[in-house]
Amino acid sequence: MRKEILRDQEIIIAFCFLVVAILFLSGGRNPLLQRGITDACGACFFPNLFAFSLIPLSIATIYFRIKAAPEEKAGGATPRKLVYFFLLAALASLILYLGGFIVMGLVVTFLLCRIISLSVKESVTLSVTLSIGIYLLFNVLLRVQLPKGIFF
């Protein structure tokens, strides 16, 4: 039973919200924020108000979830390939920083295509076409300065 509770996604996410609220409350203890310079409230009043309100709501969510019938399972398992895609998405900004837009586009699109089971030929064609096409559209036509990467 305890294992099931600890694995329940709804309880995990509500617990995360609780942690977020506590983080904001602890951040609000900064003396610089507590002393109002221009107004009596101070800079921490508003975030503290909502962080405080978030705590009972998160606890209530956890409580109701534990009380709920065990067959009411929320969420569902995350496939391994999707977890790889999460990692890829999280790394996209790092690749963008290091290699610039074209390199990021090539790498991320190719790997994403492989994750969704496209053939190597299709993946290469799609990644090259999309990366260069979007680069030309934004950088050349719409003058959006896309990152070139620190190695270029």
Place this chain on the structure above:
Amino acid sequence: MSQLLAGFSNFFTFQLLFLSVVSVLGGYIVGFLPGLTATMAVAILVPLSFSLPAEQGLLILAAVFISAVQGGSVSAILWNTPGTPASAALCFDGYPMTKQGKAGKAIGLAQISSFMGLMVGWLFLVTLSPAIAKVALQFGAPEYFSIAVFGISIVAVLCSDSPMKGWISAFLGILITTIGIDPIDGVPRFTFDTVLLSGGISYVPVLIGLFAVSEVFRNVKAMITDPDFDKKQRETQRITDIIPTMKEIKITFLNMLRSSLIGTFIGALPGTGADIAAFVAYGEAKRWSKDKESFGKGSIIGVTAPQAGANGVCGGAFIPMLTLGIPGDAVTAIILGALIIWGLQPGPSLFLESSMLVNTLFAGFFVASIITLVVGLGLANVFVKIERLPKKYLVPCIFLLCCVGSYSIQNSIFDVFVAMFFGIAGYYMTNLGYHGSPFVLGMILGPMVEQNLRRSLIMSNGDPMIFLTRPISAFFLGVVVVSLAMAFKKNITGCKNS
């Protein structure tokens, strides 16, 4: 009236018509692309417009403004990716309509409601500008605070099925906006002493993450778990009628009118914008609807309300700018700057000294609205055909567009990370019944609530009674209390019945 007719006759030259068509097409495409906002498009065009006479330059800027807000609706409907922040509220019902194979219908309705919003805004701009500007000037910090609280109270309506989760989402959204430099005291808050967080978290990458990136994740999951997903999807997708039927127009007409009025009024309030108007219009549409259950599942009213509200802002935002020299939103702030560079002083004198210019602008606004409608309906078929492309090719394209869109807002790689983070968070939150809409609402209205709350308390030396002694503020707070009490009562009754 005769001056307006003179404006129309001045407008109808080949050059001005051609410029209008080109600007509308350009603005529409910019709006369609995620991350490129109407503000950005107008800002880019300002230096280019200086090489033209004032009336031509102004017309280009106005046409781009109108069409970019409308163009954002298409990507929101087709891919759950708001092209502009103003189209975020359109994702709630527009995308479910696409999933049901009614993308054409949703785009058609969005175009018609946009046109309605533009026309109502235009009508008020032409006829009641001075009166509305006078009312808008009565609004101080306490009134803005009350309106923002009223906007946030929509959460009770938006998430009537799971109010607790709705409020959690909204509070999280509000908390995220407090990261960065404090707007009143100027001290850094929750930045972990990093430069990256000192500017705060921009809501466009969050929007892209919550709606578009999370949808990419959901599609990828479906493709992984069901190899025939793409085939099944295309079988359900068919090109439906784009032009709405008279019955649909009849059902949505009153709602479109109300949303347009809301948009025009919010647009006329300085410091607001189309994003706020779209959410308020959506919330009000749901609040007044007899069929609340259909919202979020592809309701046609849920499509027309935010779009009419967002486009109503276009006309409304010009009212304080032209009559008082106070911009209604970020776009009109840029146009105001352009006016001054052209040597024109906005305010009552503008109507006397440059009457022909103002009336040509009014005529241009009207014609550009019609061109935008024609372009929107004409291109709808093309956009729907794009949606019918295999998902396995579309998903990588949307993912790359999300990366570029979130980057291009502030040219910041950190924003790409933010979009990805909120994409993953949004994926799990939506799976577990936490809606993205209250989160975004909290992010958009949170800063408005905080700044005006603290400004009001400074004005009153810390006395909270300032919110109740001012009639407009007291009225809006009263409406908030009544609507929250009604939502609470409904929930209690629902719990007892079940």
